[in-house]
Amino acid sequence: MGRASPLFLVLLGLGVFFATYNLVTLVIHHQRRERRAELPGVDPVTRMPDELRRTEGSRRPFHVVSITTCVLHAFLMWCQGYVVLNRPWAFVQWLEKATIKEEYILMAEPDHVFVRPLPNLxxxxxxxxxxxxxxxxxxxxxxxxxxxxxxxxxxxxxxxxxxxxxxxxxxxxxxxxxxxxxxxxxxxxxxxxxxxxxxxxxxxxxxxxxxxxxxxxxxRKDFMIQPPWDLKLDNTFIIHFTYGCDYTLKGELTYGKIGEWRFDKRSFLHGPPPRNLSLPPPGVPESVGLVPLDQREKREEEGEGGEEEKVDMDKVTLVKMVNEATANIPNWDDGR
Structure with a gap:
């Protein structure tokens, strides 16, 4: 019964703005996907929503139960500049310290956004x-x-x-x-x-x-997509926004050159993104932009995919998902 087993979601953050707003986006959209999953076992990432609670007067609508781990020796980490060495070391410490009831663990990252309920793959x-x-x-x-x-x-x-x-x-x-x-x-x-x-x-x-x-x-190639290289959402579970998305106002990709429209997580290294980021121009692929309205209406009229596909019809862009997340967080623009 491994595929029905619940998962414990774990991800690492450096405790800086860059990681924090990524985490907030992931959490908000995980909660949305969970609410849409009506059948037991459809979205078994149980410990994440169970451990998140709305805190009174907090800037964020939840707190995340976390374990602080020690970083590697300063010479290794900063003189050589490869902070990713902290990741395996953090997992070693976390596995020793954490109480984990679940049999399976999902390792994810703050720049992952859930677009469909994730079963145990x-x-x-x-x-x-x-x-x-x-x-x-x-x-x-x-x-x-x-x-x-x-x-x-x-x-x-x-x-x-x-x-x-x-x-x-x-x-x-x-x-x-x-x-x-x-x-x-x-x-x-x-x-x-x-x-x-x-x-x-x-x-x-x-x-x-x-x-x-x-x-x-x-x-599993359907585990996630990575815009701008992956153009369609299809049946993916996660959007990974690791690459910058740069386009002309005509929707033409200008990767490697700052576009007239852009979304790049690295633009917000020192503070969270503002609310209501501009949505991408027409012509941008659905992995970054909205599925065109006429296509959604046509597919709905034709009844493709049944109820599950209707849920998935609310395919939104990466940027709109960030906007939805920040809109749900009180005092976001105050920087508190």
């Missing part, structure tokens, strides 16, 4: 992960072999994933996490590996650590 001992196009173990086999010896099997045993989004049994993650941390540190200390993998080094470390423990993931 894992199957018993097989976790579910998202295949990243830029994680290519076979193309780096020489480097990989420094950390994944031949006796452990072919390099193709290593999944093209990172740790997020992943749904995994707690018992599996407890074994993988210390190995993930140690391999991340060894990779960072190795100049060749550090240069080859750069910012995604820790993602490779998670994939290798999983393979070392004989854990292979079910690869």
């Amino acid at each position: 894992a199957r018993e001992d097989y976790p579910a992960g998202f295949p990243f196009f830029y994680i290519k173990p076979a193309e780096h086999s020489q480097i990989i072999r420094k950390f994944f010896p031949k006796e452990k099997g072919p390099v193709t045993n290593i999944d093209p994933i990172g740790n997020s989004p992943v749904i995994i049994k707690k018992s599996k993650l407890e074994k993988i996490a210390p190995t993930w941390m140690n391999i991340s540190l060894k990779m960072k200390e190795d100049p060749e590996t550090d240069k080859a993998f750069g910012w995604v080094l820790e993602m490779y470390a998670y994939a290798i650590a999983s393979a070392l423990h004989g854990v292979q993931h079910i690869l």
